[in-house]
Every structure is written in structure tokens, then in C-alpha cells.
Amino acid sequence: MTVGVIVFPGSNCDHDAYFAFQHSLGIDARFIWYDSEGLGDVDAVILPGGFSYGDYLRTGAIPKFSPVMGAVRRFAESGGPVLGICNGFQVLTEAGLLPGALVRNAGLKFVCRTVPLEISSTASPFTHGFQKGEILRLPIAHGEGCYIADSATLDELEREDRVVLRYRENPNGSMNDIAGIVNRERNVLGMMPHPERAADPLVGGTDGLAILRSLLAPQAFYSPLLAASRT
Amino acid sequence: MNITPEVIAAHQLTAAEYDRIIQLLGREPTLTELGVFSVMWSEHCSYKSTRVHLKKLPTESRHVLQGPGENAGIIDIGDGVAIAFKIESHNHPSFIEPFQGAATGVGGILRDIFTMGARPIAVMDSIRFGPLDDPRTGDRNRHILEGVVSGIAHYGNCFGVPTVGGECVFDKSYDGNPLVNVFALGVFRHDEIFYGKATGVGNPVIYVGAKTGRDGIHGASMASAEFTEESKQKRPNVQVGDPFMEKLLLEACLEAMKTRAIVGIQDMGAAGLTSSTCEMGSRAGTGIEIDLHYVPQRETGMTPYEIMLSESQERMLLVAEKGREQAVYDVFKKWGLDAVQIGVVTPDGLLRIKNHGAVVAEIPNRALADEAPKYHRPFTKPLRPAPLDGPAVKSSDLKRDLLKLLGSADLCSKRWIWEQYDHQVRTNTVAGPGYDAAVVRIKETGTSVAMSLDGNGRYCSLDPRLGTKLIIAECCRNLATVGALPIATTNNLNFGNPERPEIMAQIVESIEGLAEACRVFEVPVTGGNVSLYNETLGTPILPTPVVGIVGVLPTTLPVSSTFTEEGHSVILLGGFGNSDWQQFGGTQYAKAIENSLWGVPPSLDMDYEKRVQETVRTLVRERIVSTAHDLGEGGLAVALAESSFGPAKIGADVEVESDLPSELALFHEGPSRILVATGDPERVILEARKNGVQALKIGVTVSGILRIGKRDSVLIEASTSELFEPWSEYLPGIFQAAVLA
Numbered sequence: 001m002t003v004g005v006i007v008f009p010g011s012n013c014d015h016d017a018y019f020a021f022q023h024s025l026g027i028d029a030r031f032i033w034y035d036s037e038g039l040g041d042v043d044a045v046i047l048p049g050g051f052s053y054g055d056y057l058r059t060g061a062i063p064k065f066s067p068v069m070g071a072v073r074r075f076a077e078s079g080g081p082v083l084g085i086c087n088g089f090q091v092l093t094e095a096g097l098l099p100g101a102l103v104r105n106a107g108l109k110f111v112c113r114t115v116p117l118e119i120s121s122t123a124s125p126f127t128h129g130f131q132k133g134e135i136l137r138l139p140i141a142h143g144e145g146c147y148i149a150d151s152a153t154l155d156e157l158e159r160e161d162r163v164v165l166r167y168r169e170n171p172n173g174s175m176n177d178i179a180g181i182v183n184r185e186r187n188v189l190g191m192m193p194h195p196e197r198a199a200d201p202l203v204g205g206t207d208g209l210a211i212l213r214s215l216l217a218p219q220a221f222y223s224p225l226l227a228a229s230r231t
Numbered sequence: 232m233n234i235t236p237e238v239i240a241a242h243q244l245t246a247a248e249y250d251r252i253i254q255l256l257g258r259e260p261t262l263t264e265l266g267v268f269s270v271m272w273s274e275h276c277s278y279k280s281t282r283v284h285l286k287k288l289p290t291e292s293r294h295v296l297q298g299p300g301e302n303a304g305i306i307d308i309g310d311g312v313a314i315a316f317k318i319e320s321h322n323h324p325s326f327i328e329p330f331q332g333a334a335t336g337v338g339g340i341l342r343d344i345f346t347m348g349a350r351p352i353a354v355m356d357s358i359r360f361g362p363l364d365d366p367r368t369g370d371r372n373r374h375i376l377e378g379v380v381s382g383i384a385h386y387g388n389c390f391g392v393p394t395v396g397g398e399c400v401f402d403k404s405y406d407g408n409p410l411v412n413v414f415a416l417g418v419f420r421h422d423e424i425f426y427g428k429a430t431g432v433g434n435p436v437i438y439v440g441a442k443t444g445r446d447g448i449h450g451a452s453m454a455s456a457e458f459t460e461e462s463k464q465k466r467p468n469v470q471v472g473d474p475f476m477e478k479l480l481l482e483a484c485l486e487a488m489k490t491r492a493i494v495g496i497q498d499m500g501a502a503g504l505t506s507s508t509c510e511m512g513s514r515a516g517t518g519i520e521i522d523l524h525y526v527p528q529r530e531t532g533m534t535p536y537e538i539m540l541s542e543s544q545e546r547m548l549l550v551a552e553k554g555r556e557q558a559v560y561d562v563f564k565k566w567g568l569d570a571v572q573i574g575v576v577t578p579d580g581l582l583r584i585k586n587h588g589a590v591v592a593e594i595p596n597r598a599l600a601d602e603a604p605k606y607h608r609p610f611t612k613p614l615r616p617a618p619l620d621g622p623a624v625k626s627s628d629l630k631r632d633l634l635k636l637l638g639s640a641d642l643c644s645k646r647w648i649w650e651q652y653d654h655q656v657r658t659n660t661v662a663g664p665g666y667d668a669a670v671v672r673i674k675e676t677g678t679s680v681a682m683s684l685d686g687n688g689r690y691c692s693l694d695p696r697l698g699t700k701l702i703i704a705e706c707c708r709n710l711a712t713v714g715a716l717p718i719a720t721t722n723n724l725n726f727g728n729p730e731r732p733e734i735m736a737q738i739v740e741s742i743e744g745l746a747e748a749c750r751v752f753e754v755p756v757t758g759g760n761v762s763l764y765n766e767t768l769g770t771p772i773l774p775t776p777v778v779g780i781v782g783v784l785p786t787t788l789p790v791s792s793t794f795t796e797e798g799h800s801v802i803l804l805g806g807f808g809n810s811d812w813q814q815f816g817g818t819q820y821a822k823a824i825e826n827s828l829w830g831v832p833p834s835l836d837m838d839y840e841k842r843v844q845e846t847v848r849t850l851v852r853e854r855i856v857s858t859a860h861d862l863g864e865g866g867l868a869v870a871l872a873e874s875s876f877g878p879a880k881i882g883a884d885v886e887v888e889s890d891l892p893s894e895l896a897l898f899h900e901g902p903s904r905i906l907v908a909t910g911d912p913e914r915v916i917l918e919a920r921k922n923g924v925q926a927l928k929i930g931v932t933v934s935g936i937l938r939i940g941k942r943d944s945v946l947i948e949a950s951t952s953e954l955f956e957p958w959s960e961y962l963p964g965i966f967q968a969a970v971l972a
Contacts, residue, residue, distance in 0.1 A: 009567065010475050012391025016658045019674065049656075051389040054475025110384050112653045141388070141653045196658065202672065202788060203658050 001216045002028045004042035006072065006088075008063045009034065013049030013085065013196065020199035020212055027216060034066040044081040044215040045072055047088025049141070049194060059102060059144045060090035069095055081125060081215045082188045086142055089180075089190030098183055098190045099157070100149030106173025110143040114204065116168040117179055117193060121161045124182045125221035126189045126214045136207040138193035140171060145192040147174035147181075157181055165191055187218065234265060242269035248604055255598040263536045263584065264592045267599065270502035270540060271509065274763050277603035280729035281761050284742045288756040289749050294718045295757055302343040302427055302497060303417075304757020306719045308783050310676040313424065315349040316416035318357075318684075318723045318779050320762040325411040328469040329378025330385070333358075333411050335472040337386040338544050340415040342498035345481050346547060348425040348488050349417025352657055353671045354387050355684045356397040356413050357723070357777045361406030363640060363965050368406050373966065375409050383413070384651040389474035390481070393660050394652035395669035397684050401640040404688070407767030412723040412760075414684050414779040418673055425488055427497030429511035429519055429550045429576045434494060436508075436519055436574035437556065439563055440480045440546040443504070444529035446470045447542025476545040476568075483566035484547060490562065492555035499546040505539050505599075507548040508574075509582045513600035520583040521574030523591075535584060535591040550576060610735035613695050614727075614771070621816045621829030626894050630947045632824050633868050636898070638957025639823040642865050644876075647962035662789040667861050668709040672786045679786040681715035686725075687864075688773030689817045690832040695737045695774050697832045698817075699744035704840045704902050705863060706780040707752045711844035712861045712905055713789055714851035715782030720749050722759040722778050727771025729763050737774040738763075745776065751837045754780055790851045792860045793877025799857055799932045800912035803867070805843045806925035807889040808901030809834065819864045820898040833901045840903040842922040847905045849918055856915065858908035868897040868939065868947065870906050875937050875951045876958065882937040882951045883908075885930030893946055897939065908932055 003021050007014045014031065021029040032039055039045060053062035063069065069091075076082045076097055084092040092098045105111060114137055119130040149157070154176060157163050165180030172192075180191030195208025214221075239249045242265055252260055252268050260268065274280060290298035296313055297305035303317035321336025337354060344351045358379055361372040376399075387394045392415070429436065447470035487493055495515065497507045504526070512519045523538045533541075551559050556572065563570035577583070582599065584592040626632050636642055649664035661679055662670035668683040683706040691698030707717045722745060727734040749756055765772045815821060816830025850856045862870045867887075875882040889896040909915050912928055919926035937954060939947040 010389070010478055012389075012478065012656060016656065019658060023674075050391060051475060051478070054389060054473070054478075056475070109381070110388055110651045110653070112655065113650055139655055141655060143388075194655075197655050200658065202661055202786070204655060 002030055002042045003044045003046060004030050004032045004039050005046045005048055006068055007031050007033055008052035008066060010052045010054055011048050011050035017046045017048045017196045020196040024199040025213060032068060034068050036068045037071060039071045039075055045075055047084040047091050049086030049088060052087055060094035063091050064095040076188050079187050081218050083215055084190040085194055086192055089192055092190045097188050098181060099153045100147055102144050103146050103148055104144050105146050111171050112141040114139045115171055118166045118168055120166045121164045123161045124164050124186045125218035126211055127164045128221040129210055129214060137205060138195060138208055139197045139204055140193050142192055145172045147178040244269055248272060261592060263539060264594055266536045266540050267505050267592060267594060270505055271599040272603045276502055276506060278761055279604045279606050280608050280763060281738060282605050283607055284739055287742060287746045289746060290755050292755045295755055299758045302346050304721060305424060308678055311421050312673060312676055313421055314416055314418050314680055315344050315347045316721055316781055317343050317758045318412055318414040318721045319760050320723050320725060321411045322762050322765060324469045325379055326409055329375045330382040331469055331471050333379040333382030334386040335470045335544055336411050336413045337383055338472045338477050339500050340413045341390060344415045344417035345484055346496050346498040348423045349419040350485060351392045351415050351417040352659060353416045354392050354394045355682060356383055357684050357686055359400045359405045359410040361403060362401050379411055380648050380651055386472055386474045388653040390478050391656050393654045393656050395654050395660055395663050395671060399645050399648055402688060402773055404772045408765045408772050410725050410775060412777045416682060425496050427511050428495040428515040429517050430494050430515045432517060432576050432578045434550050434553050434576045435556050435572045436521060436576060437549050437551055437570055438526060438573045439549060439570045440568055441476050441543055442527040442529040443538055443541045444543045445537055445541060448537060448540045470542050470544050472544050479566045479568055480545050483563050483568055487559050487562040490558040492551050492558040494550050494552055496547060496549040499548060503542045509596045509599040512582060512596035518577035518579040518581040518596060519574055520577050522585040524587045525571055525573040527569045527571055535586045608729050608735045609732045610739050611732040613736040613740055614733035616692055617828040619813060619830060621827055622825055624825060624894050629893060629897060630949055633947055634957050636819060636823050636865050636869055637872055637954055638961045642819055642869060643961035644959045662713055666792050667712040670713055670789055677786050679784050681710050681713050681782045681784055683709035684779045686775050686777035688775040689828060691741060691774040691776060693817050693830060694832050695740040696744035699741045699776050700748040701832055701835055701902060702778045703748035703752055704835055706778050708844055708861045710780060710782040711848045712859045714848055715784040717752060717754045717780050717782040720754045720756045720778060720780050722756060722776060724761045725765055725775040726763050727766045734771060741774060741776050790856060791858050793858060793874050794881040794908055794932045795857050795877060795879055797881055797932055797934050799908040799910050800928050801883045801885055801930045801932060802907050802909060802912060802915050803904060803927045803929050804846055804907060804919055804924060805904035806927050807896060808904050810895045810899035810901050815895060815899055818898060818900045835902050842924050843903045843905060846919050846922045846924045850907060850915060855911055856907040856909045860906045862904040862906060864900060866898040866900050871937055872954045874906060876955055880951045881932050881934055883930050884933045884938045887939060887941045893941060
């Protein structure tokens with residue numbers, strides 16, 4: 001099993017994600033440079049946090065044009081698990097792989113804090129191992145993490161049970177307290193909190209490990225569904 | 232342009248210094264040469280007022296791999312790993328343009344670290360402002376603080392380095408002269424160290440990074456002058472930072488270094504291309520010849536004078552091994568950065584600057600870097616702004632005093648500031664903001680690095696020598712409290728105009744105090760920065776040496792700085808300490824309650840202090856204590872309150888069995904004292920006795936309240952939430968109120 005960590009110019013949580021997989025989970029990880037046309041032989045993809053292209057123009061607006069994003073899109077369309085963390089979430093919304101947008105925090109300031117989050121849907125390969133309503137404590141660190149979408153999109157997200165993580169104490173003004181959503185096919189997750197910063201008891205706890213680990217075992221979620229659809 | 236006395240004065244050179252230039256060159260300088268001399272001989276670059284005194288500092292130990300004189304000091308931390316660290320000030324730019332001034336302060340010190348080959352893993356900031364609630368200047372001071380904090384956040388967060396600690400202090404004397412001192416620390420292996428040396432005659436001199444513009448021209452000499460009304464017109468002198476560019480530069484430099492094709496590298500900081508060329512040549516005993524025609528430029532029509540003096544950010548100068556330069560170019564191309572050969576290393580020891588082939592300046596490197604003027608400035612007795620004796624202190628309500636202290640600008644929670652900094656990126660922050668010292672693990676080994684940054688202008692104004700020693704003691708105590716052994720020091724000396732003998736006396740006394748304490752605590756000074764002329768309209772700042780000390784410890788979960796368990800014994804290592812009314816005049820109580828400053832700093836027994844530190848270091852490392860928190864500003868009562876602010880909301884019930892008057896017993900700031908909580912008080916007392924340290928069991932931890940009794944009376948009784956509120960709400964409140972007003 002191998003996880004590919006995309007590196008854009010200005011990514012700065014790439015090493016943290018790499019380290020969490022390689023050392024905390026013992027799962028092989030590999031960096032993938034932004035101008036690669038393909039992903040190589042990987043089983044899951046991480047779009048890490050940071051300030052790709054300095055957040056210039058708009059967060060996530062420039063990296064979506066990187067050659068590697070074409071490969072990420074094809075990987076997602078073929079059902080491969082993709083996790084966008086923080087800036088990675090912003091890139092996914094800009095690239096149209098997830099709906100909505102992330103704008104300036106309501107408080108207008110960057111916020112770095114560990115916050116309580118609620119698992120609000122277990123209907124995804126990333127969260128099916130949790131109990132609905134379970135509380136995780138994960139760090140956030142962003143200036144533009146306020147999730148917004150038009151009301152039709154919000155309705156659709158709620159109706160289809162695609163909001164997988166919600167803030168218990170909304171730190172940034174996100175609509176419906178949204179901290180993380182999945183796409184309709186449920187194989188692409190974007191979240192503002194940093195699970196890779198909660199992957200070691202020494203620094204930030206271990207509440208993020210289960211989410212990271214879920215990337216490598218999507219069949220645990222899909223197999224029962226497939227079995228159900230066959231009967 | 233003719234060089235007239237007015238032109239010389241405008242370059243902040245004296246007539247005598249100009250004569251020295253003529254003597255060194257054997258002729259009149261060109262205007263470009265005059266500009267080059269003026270920045271290299273500025274106070275900021277040459278340390279001309281302090282060099283003779285800085286020589287007194289201890290700079291060596293078995294840990295020191297590189298002392299002062301390079302871009303940063305380097306310390307061995309074992310396992311073949313080393314750390315590079317240094318502090319820099321950006322005081323003057325931060326007053327003129329707070330956001331960019333502070334941002335480029337962070338950018339500059341980060342380059343100092345990675346130019347040596349180290350990857351920056353931590354930043355701390357020491358920032359000082361005028362009062363936020365002053366009816367006349369509060370508006371401006373809040374504006375400066377908001378700008379500085381968001382500037383630091385903007386640069387550090389985007390670059391991807393955690394801001395793990397620091398201090399934020401307020402005093403009237405910083406009203407027109409805020410202080411912004413930034414500390415950075417990086418890590419590398421011994422075989423990855425690079426120096427700023429232009430070795431190898433014939434080797435290409437390569438410019439990398441951002442293009443050169445007209446920003447920041449004469450920044451270094453601006454930082455060496457007092458502020459006047461016209462300073463507000465100096466905005467174009469402040470550089471503009473681009474942390475994204477710096478992040479690319481970091482990755483490209485570290486990757487290029489791995490090619491082994493680089494022989495020397497230095498960042499273009501203060502005095503830009505000028506300082507990097509002549510310092511690299513001077514260190515190697517070589518010359519450098521460049522042609523400005525090849526320098527990547529952002530603007531058209533720049534003169535040689537402007538190009539040489541520009542302080543555009545995110546630029547580096549490097550020397551590559553001839554014939555292997557393509558390997559370097561390839562790396563920079565990968566990262567989308569300019570890398571251009573602009574010159575060559577020569578054997579003649581000259582800095583020769585050409586423009587389209589025509590020589591516009593030719594100066595011996597040594598004249599610029601090593602033969603800068605060195606002044607033995609006269610000094611008398613230190614300026615003393617306060618009387619020896621103060622008002623009679625008699626509290627009518629000690630609980631109200633404690634609440635007021637907790638809600639005062641200096642002692643309140645700084646969460647509002649540090650939550651704007653990413654203090655976790657790189658996932659190494661074992662102990663971040665809120666601990667006595669920050670702890671950052673080194674992933675490659677089992678070692679962590681602890682760091683503490685501290686200053687105390689009030690103490691230093693009362694006695695610069697003792698005040699400075701107390702700062703060293705405090706920093707080392709902070710480190711001991713998290714279990715670390717202090718190993719090295721960097722310092723930022725912020726003072727007024729050294730041409731005033733009573734200010735020069737403050738500087739000399741402070742440096743000598745620093746030297747003495749660093750010897751005793753075995754923390755040699757490996758580098759630092761001097762910021763003088765911190766005066767506005769003739770009023771100097773409080774003398775403010777800021778000290779950063781680093782230490783090492785085995786990587787492990789930290790012991791809490793707040794109470795975590797009910798029913799644990801509360802023990803005061805070092806005892807209640809000694810104090811008197813004169814020693815009370817520099818305390819936070821005198822400041823916040825009496826609104827006054829008088830007397831002398833607390834007395835310090837450095838030998839006893841070391842033994843107290845040794846005791847707590849052992850107790851923390853062996854996890855005999857559940858809580859450790861050192862007593863600092865605000866004394867015992869404030870330390871007890873802070874220890875009660877943990878998530879568990881556990882306070883304490885303590886008895887103060889001291890003969891000192893209650894005000895002194897609760898709030899004096901005598902050093903060498905640390906509060907611990909433990910389930911095994913006998914072990915703690917035994918360990919203390921081994922080191923000849925007093926350990927008084929003063930009480931027990933209890934849920935939800937802090938009660939301090941003395942004999943039969945209750946001095947203070949309050950719920951932890953009642954104490955927490957003013958402490959946590961002061962800063963958010965003051966900015967909230969400003970928005971509503």
C-alpha cells in the first residue's frame with residue numbers, strides 16, 4: 001500500500017502528512033511533484049496543507065491548473081480515495097472536485113487551535129469506522145476556512161449525508177458548522193482540520209490516525225455496500 | 232553628484248569617518264562607494280559602538296561549533312546533529328510600517344538560518360509596545376500591535392515554520408518606538424553546514440532568488456538613527472516581504488546544497504548585495520568582482536548606487552565550484568527561481584563593482600567588513616529614571632490586586648496573539664505557547680530542543696547589570712522547568728543613543744552582566760544583534776536586552792505547567808525568598824497597582840539559582856512532579872493563579888508561612904523559585920535537600936478554587952473561573968472595544 005502526497009510550490013504540511021503515514025502508521029508514502037502528469041502506482045492521494053502558490057489570487061486558485069491535478073481528477077473519477085487537508089480542501093473546491101468554497105474566517109484572523117469536531121456522517125469510507133456523534137479533537141490552522149455554498153448545494157449536502165465532520169464550537173463562521181465534506185461518490189474528502197497533526201501522542205494526540213488509516217481500507221466501507229447491492 | 236559635507240552627513244557618516252574612507256582608498260570615494268561605506272559602517276552592520284564591549288562575552292564551550300561572526304551560531308546537540316539559531320531586531324521598520332516591518336523581520340532571520348544549511352524548525356518573538364489603553368496613544372499602539380502580530384503570522388505561517396513562544400510587554404517608553412525581536416532556530420547534520428565564504432579564485436558568484444527593486448534602500452542606516460517627525464516619510468525604506476518566495480528559496484537552497492557544488496552562501500539582508508559580497512570576500516580573504524548589469528532587476532533605470540544598497544527581500548548570494556554551476560542552476564530552475572552568475576571570485580581582496588563593464592566602485596573588502604570604525608564611546612553612570620524609594624505600599628484588598636494583575640497587559644493571557652500563529656506545523660511542537668519554555672523535538676534523534684526568550688526593561692532601567700543577570704537566570708529557569716539543560720545564548724541589545732554617556736553606561740553594564748551570568752550558567756553567546764538609537768524625540772526606551780537561551784532534553788511528554796490532579800502536594804522550591812520594599816519597586820505589582828517604578832531589582836544568588844534549577848530538572852525528568860511552573864513576574868500569587876488555569880480547573884489551598892508583609896510574600900519577584908505539585912512530596916524534599924535547596928510544602932491542590940491563607944487569616948480566596956476571566960479576557964476585550972468604539 002502506498003500513499004501519494006502531492007507537493008505544490010508552497011505546500012508546507014507535505015512532510016507532516018508523509019511522516020504521519022510513514023512513521024505513525026507504517027504505511028509507505030511518496031511525494032508527487034506538482035508538474036507530474038501521472039501519480040504512479042499509489043493507492044490513495046493526499047493534497048496537503050500549506051500555502052500553495054502563496055495563496056495568491058485566491059486560496060487554491062492557481063494549483064488547480066497544475067499538471068498533477070489532471071491526474072488527481074482521473075484518480076478520483078476512477079474511485080481512488082483522495083483526502084484534501086486545509087489548503088488541500090481549498091484546492092479541491094477550486095478544482096470542482098468538491099462543491100462550495102472556503103473564504104476568510106469570520107473573525108478575519110488566522111486561527112491555530114485544537115477544536116472539538118463531531119462525526120456527523122458515517123456514510124463514507126473515511127468515517128464509517130466511527131460512531132455517529134463521536135467527538136474528535138483535531139488542530140485547525142487557517143485564515144480561510146469558512147465554508148460557504150449556495151442553499152441548493154447545502155441542501156444537497158445535507159440530504160445526501162455528505163457532511164462528515166462538523167465543528168462543535170464553530171471557529172470560522174462556516175455554514176452549517178461544516179468542517180469536512182465528501183463528494184457524491186464519497187471517495188473524495190475535504191476537511192479543514194489537520195488529522196496529520198494528531199497522529200502522535202507527543203504532539204497533538206492521536207485522534208487523526210483513524211481518518212488517515214481509513215484511506216488505505218476503503219473496501220471496509222464499500223464491500224458491505226457491494227454485497228448489499230448484489231442481494 | 233559632488234560629495235559635499237551635506238551628502239556625507241546625509242549618509243550618517245562623520246567627517247572623521249569620511250577622512251578614514253579617503254585614507255583607506257587613497258582617494259575620494261565615488262557616490263556608490265560612499266553609499267557602500269555608509270551601510271557597512273552603520274551601527275547596524277558594524278557594531279561600532281559596542282564591538283569593544285561585546286568582546287567580553289564568553290563564546291566557547293564544548294557544544295559550540297560556530298560562535299559570533301557568521302550568519303548564526305551553531306551548537307552541537309549530539310547524534311551528529313546541530314542547531315543554528317539567532318535573534319534579530321526589526322524595531323524601526325515595524326514602527327514605520329508594522330505589518331511589513333515585522334514580516335520582513337521574520338524573513339530576514341529565517342534566511343540567516345537556512346543560509347547555513349539548517350532547516351528552520353521554530354520561531355519565537357519578543358515584542359514590546361506602548362500601552363494599548365492610553366487615551367492619547369492607545370489607538371496607534373493597538374494598530375501597531377495588530378500589524379506586527381499579523382505580519383509575523385503572515386510570514387511564518389506561509390513559510391511553514393511554527394511560532395512556538397515569545398513574550399509581549401507594554402511600557403510607555405515603547406510608545407513611539409516598539410520593539411520587534413525575532414528568534415529563529417534550525418536543525419541540520421554536522422556535514423550539512425555551510426558558511427558565508429567566497430573561496431576558490433575563479434569560482435562563479437551567483438545571485439539567486441527575488442529580483443532587486445528600490446525597496447529598503449538605506450534600511451541599515453535608518454535602523455541606526457533616532458526617530459524624528461520626518462521618519463514617517465521613510466516608508467519607502469521599509470522592505471516588502473514575500474513568504475512564498477522565501478519558502479521556494481528555502482527548498483531550492485537546501486536542495487542545491489545537496490549537490491555539493493556550492494562552496495559558500497550568504498543571504499542578502501541588511502545592506503543587501505553590499506554586505507553579502509564584501510563579507511563573503513572578507514571571510515575568505517578573497518576579492519569579488521561583479522557586474523550589476525547581470526543583477527535581475529524588478530524596475531528599470533536603477534543606478535549602481537540603488538542596486539548595491541537595495542534591501543529587497545528573499546535574495547541570496549552564493550559561490551559555486553567552477554564547472555559544476557549547472558547543477559545549481561538546475562535546482563533553482565526546478566523551483567522557478569532566478570539564478571544568475573553576476574561575477575567571479577578574485578585573488579586581489581577587492582570588492583570591484585562594474586556596471587556594463589565600467590568600474591563604479593573598488594574597495595578593499597577588509598576595509599568595509601573588518602576595518603569599520605570602532606568606538607570607545609565615553610560612558611558615565613547609567614541613566615536612572617526612577618528614585619530609590621517608592622510610595623508606602625499597603626494593600627486594602629489583596630484579592631482585588633491579584634485580579635487586577637491577572638488582567639493587566641503584561642501578565643494577561645497572550646492567547647489572542649499566539650492563536651494567530653501556526654505553532655504546530657512540522658509536527659514537532661511538544662510544548663508550545665503557554666509553557667514556561669517551548670520544546671521542539673528533533674524527529675531524527677531522541678533529543679528535543681527547548682528555548683526561552685525573555686527581557687525585562689524595568690529591572691534593567693533600575694540596574695542594567697543585575698537586571699540582565701536576572702534575565703539569564705529566568706531564561707535558564709524556564710528551561711529547567713521543562714526539564715532542559717541550557718547550553719547556549721543569543722541576545723538582542725535594544726538601547727537608546729550610545730552617543731549619550733549615560734545610555735552608553737547602560738549598554739556597558741548590561742553587556743558585562745550578560746557576560747558574567749552566561750559564564751556562571753555555562754551558556755556561551757553564539758551571536759546576536761544590537762539595536763541602538765531607540766529613541767523618539769529624545770526620549771529613550773527602557774534599556775531592553777532580550778535574551779534567547781536554548782537547551783536540550785530527551786524527547787518525552789512534557790510535565791504540565793498547570794495543576795492536573797487533586798490532592799497533590801504543592802511545594803515551593805527555593806522557598807518564599809527574600810525581598811524588601813526597595814526590591815519591590817520593579818515588580819509588576821508596583822507597575823499595575825502602584826503605577827510606579829522605583830528601587831532596585833530583586834537580588835540574585837546565581838549559585839543558589841543553579842541548584843534550584845538542577846533540582847527541578849531532575850524532578851521533571853524523572854516525573855516525580857505532576858506540575859512545574861516557575862515564579863516570574865507577579866510572584867507567588869500570580870504563579871499559583873496561572874497554575875490553576877489548566878483544562879482541569881484545579882486550584883490550590885496554600886498557607887504562606889512567611890514573615891514578609893503579605894504584599895511582598897504574595898507578589899515579590901525574587902528569583903530562584905519554582906512551584907511544583909507532586910504525589911510524592913518526600914521525594915521532592917529529599918531531592919531538594921541533596922542540592923541544598925529549600926523545598927516548602929505550602930499546600931495541596933483542590934478543585935475549582937485558589938485559597939491563600941496566612942496564619943489565621945485568609946489573604947485571597949477565589950474560584951479559578953473568577954481568576955481566569957480577567958486573565959483571558961483582557962486582550963480580546965481591548966480589541967473588541969476598539970472595534971465597537
